[in-house]
Every structure is written in C-alpha cells, then in structure tokens.
Amino acid sequence: MKITVIGCGAWGMAIASHLTKQGHSVTVWAHSEAEAERLTKEREMPNAFPGVRFPDGITFVNDRRAAADAGEDLLVFAVASPFTRSTAESFKEAIGTGKRITIVTKGIEEETLMTQADILEDVLPGNTIGVLSGPTHAEEVILGMPTTIVSASKSRQLAEFVQDVFISPKLRVYTSPDVLGVELGGSLKNVIALAAGMADGLGYGDNCKAALITRGIHEITKLAVRMGALPVTLQGLSGMGDLIVTCASMHSRNRRAGILIGQGKSMEEAMAEVGQVVEGVYSAKAAKALSQKYDTPLPIIEEVNRVLFEGESAEEAVRKLMMRDRKMESSFRPEDLPECWRTGSSR
Ligand SMILES: NC(=O)c1ccc[n+]([C@@H]2O[C@H](COP(=O)([O-])OP(=O)(O)OC[C@H]3O[C@@H](n4cnc5c(N)ncnc54)[C@H](O)[C@@H]3O)[C@@H](O)[C@H]2O)c1
Incomplete structure (x- = not known):
C-alpha cells in the first residue's frame, strides 16, 4: 500500500x-x-x-x-x-x-x-x-514490543482496511464502530495522567495511583456515555488500557509534567522542562467545559484544572478529593440492591 x-x-x-x-x-x-x-x-x-x-x-x-x-x-x-x-x-x-x-x-x-x-x-x-x-x-512500538491498538470508524470498511494495513505479529489491531468512545478515552486519560503524576511527585504510593486510575475511568466513562459513547469502549484498550499505561509509565509526558507539578513547579515550568506538547493541559480545560455542557461532575478533572490554572497546590487537591461527600462506589440499579439498601438511610 x-x-x-x-x-x-x-x-x-x-x-x-x-x-x-x-x-x-x-x-x-x-x-x-x-x-x-x-x-x-x-x-x-x-x-x-x-x-x-x-x-x-x-x-x-x-x-x-x-x-x-x-x-x-x-x-x-x-x-x-x-x-x-x-x-x-x-x-x-x-x-x-x-x-x-x-x-x-x-x-x-x-x-x-x-x-x-x-x-x-x-x-x-x-x-x-x-x-x-x-x-x-x-x-516500545519502534522496538517491536508486543502492542495492541483499536481502529475505529463509522465506516466498517475503513476500520477493517486500517486493521489489515497495520496488523502484524508485533501489533495486534482490533476494530470498533465507536469513534467517539475511542477518542474520548484517549484524550481524557491525559488529564488523569497529570493527576497520577502529581500524586507521584507528592511522594504518594501505589494505593493512591490505583484510586486515581479506577475513579478516573469512572469519570471518563460517565462523561463519554452522556455524550453518546458506548460504556464497553471505555473498559477496553483505548479507555482503561490507555489510562493504565499513561498513569504508570515514565514514557508519558503528561505523567512527567504532573510529577514536576507535584514537586512544586508551576504548570509553565513543568511544560518547559518536559519540552514537548503536554496535551493533557489543553484537554483539561476542554474536559471541564464538557463537564459543564453535559452537566456531569468530574471531580478529579476539576481539581486538575484548579492546580493547573488557579494556583491550587496538588496537596490541597488530593485533600479535597479525599474529603468529598460520602457516597456509594457505583450507581447500582435498584433491582440489584438488597431491600435495606433500596429505601432510606441506615444512619
Ligand atoms: N508518542 C507516543 O507514544 C504516542 C502514542 C500514541 C498516540 N500519540 C499521539 O500522537 C500525537 C503526536 O504525538 P508525538 O509523540 O508524535 O508528538 P511530538 O511532540 O513528538 O510530535 C509532534 C509533531 O507535531 C508536528 N508539529 C509540531 N509543530 C507543528 C506545527 N507548527 N505545524 C504542524 N505540525 C507541527 C510535527 O510533526 C511534530 O513532530 C499526539 O496527539 C499523541 O497524543 C503519541
């Protein structure tokens, strides 16, 4: 070709x-x-x-x-x-x-x-x-290390054409019709990666990282589904998969910028030190605007915005996330709940 x-x-x-x-x-x-x-x-x-x-x-x-x-x-x-x-x-x-x-x-x-x-x-x-x-x-791709990726298009013909062109024993390509879900997963994970980097820069541990990844995909999924994406896409390679790799790897420039901010540098100082476009900084603003447009609260992304653009410290952002109102972990369907969980409160 x-x-x-x-x-x-x-x-x-x-x-x-x-x-x-x-x-x-x-x-x-x-x-x-x-x-x-x-x-x-x-x-x-x-x-x-x-x-x-x-x-x-x-x-x-x-x-x-x-x-x-x-x-x-x-x-x-x-x-x-x-x-x-x-x-x-x-x-x-x-x-x-x-x-x-x-x-x-x-x-x-x-x-x-x-x-x-x-x-x-x-x-x-x-x-x-x-x-x-x-x-x-x-x-890793340039060294031929095993990697997976998703080819999405509204046109099945194009998604499969791209799959055929790229697929190899080193790069496994899946297809998907959910362009919006694939794109939102790939863009919004950069904002969560900044948060994960900030936690690393503050010296916090793996527990905090796991919390940011898990609650991060929860936020991304909430917004994406509200905008019309399919929930299953966000559980896949372009959603959870990309979020994990970006929050865990030193190859991620968003995470590296976050680490510098967690260590006390300003957003501008961190971007200059990383020396490449830190896309999460742009996506953070856009994600906040989408959260308002679709009336979907995104607590981690909102705190990242405060740290980047309003001078809040990363430490204060984490404290505020930990002290949010108490709640259940998920929005369970009423039919999945035992009787005492369905009505009123035990407190
Ligand atoms: N690097 C990765 O591992 C990776 C993996 C998957 C997806 N991506 C995505 O791919 C995209 C590119 O990432 P990258 O790592 O290659 O970025 P990069 O910063 O290495 O390269 C950016 C490229 O943008 C172009 N560019 C820069 N200034 C320009 C200008 N004024 N006008 C037109 N083009 C200009 C140039 O080709 C430049 O090399 C990003 O959206 C990134 O999120 C990157």
Whole structure:
C-alpha cells in the first residue's frame, strides 16, 4: 500500500517505521523543509529513540501535494493536537475528496470541544475518516514490543482496511464502530495522567495511583456515555488500557509534567522542562467545559484544572478529593440492591 504519515513526531515516526517493515511504501510529511532534510540525511531522532535508525524505505517531504499524492491508499494524521486543524486546513486542496484517512492524535479542541476526527470531518469533508488509538508508547512500538491498538470508524470498511494495513505479529489491531468512545478515552486519560503524576511527585504510593486510575475511568466513562459513547469502549484498550499505561509509565509526558507539578513547579515550568506538547493541559480545560455542557461532575478533572490554572497546590487537591461527600462506589440499579439498601438511610 502507498501510505503517507502527516507529522514526524515520535508517534508518526514509530508508525512510519512499523508500516515500512510491513512492506508498505511510506512517505512522511515534516512541517518544515529543514526537518524533512535532516530526517532524510540523518534518519534518526536520538531524543525520542536513542540508537534507532529509521528504515531506508521511508521518504521525507515537506511539499503538501507530494505528500498527499504519495498516500493514495491511506493518509495517517499524526501531528500534535494543537496543530491538527491548521495542518488539515493547509492540506485541504492537496487532499481533495474520496481519500481514506485515519488520525492517531489524541485531544479535544479547546475552542470548539471537537475531537480529532470531528476536526477532520469538519475541514476535509468528502473523505472517509477513522481513528487509531490505544496503549501504544512509540518507544516500545519502534522496538517491536508486543502492542495492541483499536481502529475505529463509522465506516466498517475503513476500520477493517486500517486493521489489515497495520496488523502484524508485533501489533495486534482490533476494530470498533465507536469513534467517539475511542477518542474520548484517549484524550481524557491525559488529564488523569497529570493527576497520577502529581500524586507521584507528592511522594504518594501505589494505593493512591490505583484510586486515581479506577475513579478516573469512572469519570471518563460517565462523561463519554452522556455524550453518546458506548460504556464497553471505555473498559477496553483505548479507555482503561490507555489510562493504565499513561498513569504508570515514565514514557508519558503528561505523567512527567504532573510529577514536576507535584514537586512544586508551576504548570509553565513543568511544560518547559518536559519540552514537548503536554496535551493533557489543553484537554483539561476542554474536559471541564464538557463537564459543564453535559452537566456531569468530574471531580478529579476539576481539581486538575484548579492546580493547573488557579494556583491550587496538588496537596490541597488530593485533600479535597479525599474529603468529598460520602457516597456509594457505583450507581447500582435498584433491582440489584438488597431491600435495606433500596429505601432510606441506615444512619
Ligand atoms: N508518542 C507516543 O507514544 C504516542 C502514542 C500514541 C498516540 N500519540 C499521539 O500522537 C500525537 C503526536 O504525538 P508525538 O509523540 O508524535 O508528538 P511530538 O511532540 O513528538 O510530535 C509532534 C509533531 O507535531 C508536528 N508539529 C509540531 N509543530 C507543528 C506545527 N507548527 N505545524 C504542524 N505540525 C507541527 C510535527 O510533526 C511534530 O513532530 C499526539 O496527539 C499523541 O497524543 C503519541
């Protein structure tokens, strides 16, 4: 297949390398001429992948027309989320209509509250759009470590096409029709990862981490289902799976930023030290706006917002979460409850 990856960050390059090893003809679009030239010459990204050389088969270009034409079978959008709309707009003419597109970027647009696939549907109408998301650190995929991912699209044909293109003994690809659920899981987990990092930075232990992961997926599921996603998606790879990997791994830039904030640094200082786009910071604001729009309280995400944007300390945020009103763990259906739990209160 002839495939173009639009974006040459860590994930774009891990995908391009994987697809080249699968025998596809792969072109990568870099957003600057200088970066396209550097990658063509040096074929490595030592900060992200020390000691890894990209396969010789990958072609790097900066020209949009050349990039779009080279991806006649599939275009993979892989720029960081703040650049998805501007990049798609800049490609509008070159892409035209009738193309297969999948997007691997995670995040919710702050101003519009759109997901990444929503943005592509908006900017590139007349194309078939899907998303590819899951617990997939680029640093492990590029080394061929066993990894799983979900190919979602309203078009079953596209979801299965992307599955066929990507699947290998190293990368197992599942399909799903629930684009919204897959995207919300992938975007909102970054906000919980910031919280998990803050807990680590404060020196708290595994109990606190387990609580944040479990109550975090509870929050994400509540909002996602209210917005129309299927609950089972949030229990899957792109939901719980991605949340676990992001909260536990040092590969996660959101968790690393959270650790610095937990240690007392400001959001700006933490972002500068991590040195890459910390997408959870953008998604935190968007998630808060969605919580208000859909009238769904998201206690952890609200506290993350207070720490990031209102100067609250991470320690105070944890204290407030621990001291919230007492409640049952889940919203049980009345028919599942014993009689004494169904009526009134024992207190
Ligand atoms: N890194 C991972 O392990 C991983 C895994 C799964 C999904 N993702 C998602 O993939 C997306 C990209 O992640 P990444 O790790 O490759 O990010 P990155 O920060 O390494 O790369 C971002 C890329 O965005 C593009 N970019 C930067 N500035 C731009 C501009 N002004 N205009 C247009 N494009 C510009 C460039 O191609 C740049 O390399 C993110 O949404 C991330 O959540 C990452």
